[in-house]
Amino acid sequence: MPWYFYLAFKQLFPSGRILSFFTVVSVMGVMLGVALLLIVQTVMNGFSHELRSKIVEATGHINVVTSGMLMDYDDLVEELNDWPGVRWSVPIAQGQVLMNFKNRPMVPNVHAVDVNVVEEMEYLERFLLMGAKSEDLFDDSVFISRGLARSLDLRPGDVVDVYSPMLLERLERNEIILPRELEVAGIFSTDWHEIDEATIIVTLRMMQDLYGMGDGAHSISLRLEDNLDSFSVAREMERTLFAERDLRAVSWQEQNESFLWILNLEKNVMLFLLLFIVVVAAFSIASSLLINVIRKTREIGLLGSLGGRPWEIGVTFCFQGFFLGVTGTAAGLAMGALIITFRNQIIGLFARFTGAEDSLQQYYHFTFVPARYEFSDFVIIGVSAVIISTLAGFIPALRAARLRPVEAFRHG
Amino acid sequence: MDDLRTEKQVVLRVEDLRKTYPSGEATIPVLKGVNLIVRGGESVSIQGESGSGKTTLVHLAAGLDLADSGAIYWEETDITKMRKGSLPRRRGAFLGMVFQSFHLAPELTALENILLAARLVGRSVRTVKERAENLLERVGLAERGHHVPAQLSGGEQQRVALARALINRPRMVLADEPTGNLDERTGDRILELLLENCREEGTSLLLVTHNKVHAGRTDRQLFLHYGQMQPEFA
Ligand SMILES: Nc1ncnc2c1ncn2[C@@H]1O[C@H](COP(=O)(O)OP(=O)(O)OP(=O)(O)O)[C@@H](O)[C@H]1O
Ligand SMILES: [Mg+2]
Numbered sequence: 001m002p003w004y005f006y007l008a009f010k011q012l013f014p015s016g017r018i019l020s021f022f023t024v025v026s027v028m029g030v031m032l033g034v035a036l037l038l039i040v041q042t043v044m045n046g047f048s049h050e051l052r053s054k055i056v057e058a059t060g061h062i063n064v065v066t067s068g069m070l071m072d073y074d075d076l077v078e079e080l081n082d083w084p085g086v087r088w089s090v091p092i093a094q095g096q097v098l099m100n101f102k103n104r105p106m107v108p109n110v111h112a113v114d115v116n117v118v119e120e121m122e123y124l125e126r127f128l129l130m131g132a133k134s135e136d137l138f139d140d141s142v143f144i145s146r147g148l149a150r151s152l153d154l155r156p157g158d159v160v161d162v163y164s165p166m167l168l169e170r171l172e173r174n175e176i177i178l179p180r181e182l183e184v185a186g187i188f189s190t191d192w193h194e195i196d197e198a199t200i201i202v203t204l205r206m207m208q209d210l211y212g213m214g215d216g217a218h219s220i221s222l223r224l225e226d227n228l229d230s231f232s233v234a235r236e237m238e239r240t241l242f243a244e245r246d247l248r249a250v251s252w253q254e255q256n257e258s259f260l261w262i263l264n265l266e267k268n269v270m271l272f273l274l275l276f277i278v279v280v281a282a283f284s285i286a287s288s289l290l291i292n293v294i295r296k297t298r299e300i301g302l303l304g305s306l307g308g309r310p311w312e313i314g315v316t317f318c319f320q321g322f323f324l325g326v327t328g329t330a331a332g333l334a335m336g337a338l339i340i341t342f343r344n345q346i347i348g349l350f351a352r353f354t355g356a357e358d359s360l361q362q363y364y365h366f367t368f369v370p371a372r373y374e375f376s377d378f379v380i381i382g383v384s385a386v387i388i389s390t391l392a393g394f395i396p397a398l399r400a401a402r403l404r405p406v407e408a409f410r411h412g
Numbered sequence: 413m414d415d416l417r418t419e420k421q422v423v424l425r426v427e428d429l430r431k432t433y434p435s436g437e438a439t440i441p442v443l444k445g446v447n448l449i450v451r452g453g454e455s456v457s458i459q460g461e462s463g464s465g466k467t468t469l470v471h472l473a474a475g476l477d478l479a480d481s482g483a484i485y486w487e488e489t490d491i492t493k494m495r496k497g498s499l500p501r502r503r504g505a506f507l508g509m510v511f512q513s514f515h516l517a518p519e520l521t522a523l524e525n526i527l528l529a530a531r532l533v534g535r536s537v538r539t540v541k542e543r544a545e546n547l548l549e550r551v552g553l554a555e556r557g558h559h560v561p562a563q564l565s566g567g568e569q570q571r572v573a574l575a576r577a578l579i580n581r582p583r584m585v586l587a588d589e590p591t592g593n594l595d596e597r598t599g600d601r602i603l604e605l606l607l608e609n610c611r612e613e614g615t616s617l618l619l620v621t622h623n624k625v626h627a628g629r630t631d632r633q634l635f636l637h638y639g640q641m642q643p644e645f646a
Binding site: 003006007010016298302304305308406 | 519558
């Protein structure tokens with residue numbers, strides 16, 4: 001081992017002492033910063049993954065649209081069902097309606113499905129509360145989202161009045177307009193806030209009637225096999241199946257582009273901000289090493305007179321920053337992973353001590369914290385922490401390397 | 413004519429060495445053309461009043477500082493003309509240095525401090541371990557090898573520093589007031605060790621000292637006076 005590595009190790013782990021205070025404190029600084037970074041990034045991945053799967057659950061993987069209304073779509077549905085990776089496809093329509101219950105009007109989003117697609121109806125059932133059945137949805141009934149039900153105090157069996165915007169046209173022609181009276185057949189919850197807030201589900205036939213769509217639909221929603229990349233499937237469809245046709249396949253990623261972009265931005269901003277904890281830890285390494293260099297002025301001068309070259313003396317200190325960085329990072333990644341593994345126990349314990357169990361459940365709608373490791377996080381966090389710590393050793397190293405033995409002896 | 417008197421090889425030759433230090437606007441001439449020769453196995457002492465430039469001369473002779481003019485030969489090599497990058501290693505192998513302060517690394521044991529000097533010139537510890545232990549024994553610290561400097565007295569630390577200066581079998585030892593910080597008896601002990609090494613290993617010694625008795629024990633006594641070397645006189 002070259003002498004400068006040897007001496008660097010000895011300064012970190014001096015002979016005759018069990019542990020050096022400087023080493024322990026420096027490693028802990030980096031470790032805490034790295035652990036926190038990993039925990040935050042991993043939990044954010046978890047939440048983001050939850051959100052993404054909620055979006056997919058609620059909206060499907062791909063929407064096939066055309067310019068204008070989709071008419072005579074039966075053949076297209078067949079074609080799409082035969083496409084590799086497609087589990088089922090369902091014609092849908094979406095819009096807004098005016099809903100009135102006991103003189104309290106609301107303007108919910110309306111989602112219409114073709115009740116003949118059995119798979120879709122079975123799928124819908126998972127969102128229904130209180131044991132409602134998806135086959136209870138008839139042309140004169142409606143499923144209501146939990147938020148809407150709560151604000152209008154609706155219960156299954158209640159009857160609501162629904163007006164379509166198209167009725168306005170008829171109003172202009174002085175026709176008498178009557179609302180559709182629909183019976184609440186079930187209440188659903190997707191855990192996807194935007195949908196749960198104010199959405200109703202009706203049959204496609206009712207929607208066609210309300211919106212005057214004839215036999216048309218707005219789009220065809222596709223569900224794919226798991227582990228398929230919706231975006232590339234959509235591109236492939238457009239390239240082959242939809243070539244020469246006025247059809248487009250829009251993946252859920254494209255549909256929610258800005259939302260996904262914000263999720264990603266959030267994560268990167270957190271990474272950037274929390275990286276400053278590591279920077280602060282690095283500053284403490286830098287200042288400790290700098291104090292060391294100044295305190296050891298004479299000994300450093302002596303190293304020069306004993307045959308040490310300036311750059312070797314510099315490496316002695318730079319290496320300490322590097323070593324503290326590597327050790328702190330490794331310890332931090334391990335500690336972070338440990339905390340993530342036991343995160344739910346830790347939060348449970350915390351909640352029990354503060355008596356916050358109920359409010360966690362009530363306001364945050366979670367009983368467990370999601371987490372999802374991403375290899376790139378480990379690489380990015382690890383590499384940046386090591387680089388920052390090494391840079392921290394650089395300034396003291398420069399000072400030590402510039403020190404001339406003669407001056408060192410005279411000043412000391 | 414010096415050369416004719418003895419066939420022994422010249423280890424250090426200093427020729428017309430000049431050094432001035434800047435002092436504000438003016439400059440202070442410290443060395444005004446110093447000449448000096450040290451031969452193999454010879455011990456030479458330099459005395460002189462405080463501020464006469466003894467330490468400056470030692471630093472220049474060791475190649476730790478740059479002279480204004482003049483030449484310094486380590487055996488045949490003029491180190492003032494040597495490439496700067498190769499000087500440290502050469503110095504580590506050619507010279508052993510002992511100072512008034514001991515400058516031991518506090519995080520290393522006595523033995524590790526001695527071995528560090530070998531590591532610094534790129535020698536493997538295995539080959540010098542035995543010599544390091546012998547040296548410790550020679551300076552009377554065989555039992556203290558695993559103690560760190562904080563556990564050693566000043567005299568003991570200086571003896572470790574002496575062993576460190578000798579580990580690479582240098583051709584010459586430069587000692588700048590090595591006994592300055594020590595009591596008389598301890599100082600005498602250090603001097604004995606230095607002289608003993610000259611006899612036994614043929615190392616040359618250049619000793620800067622204020623102690624007339626110590627100076628008297630060396631082969632030749634020189635005096636630095638007003639920046640010039642006075643020939644040997646009592
Ligand atoms: N870096 C420097 N800048 C300016 N003047 C210096 C510098 N180094 C030394 N001097 C001056 O050079 C002169 C010689 O100093 P030096 O240390 O060589 O003396 P010395 O003979 O070793 O003295 P002492 O016996 O006290 O150790 C002194 O007057 C000192 O003030
Ligand atoms: Mg001096």
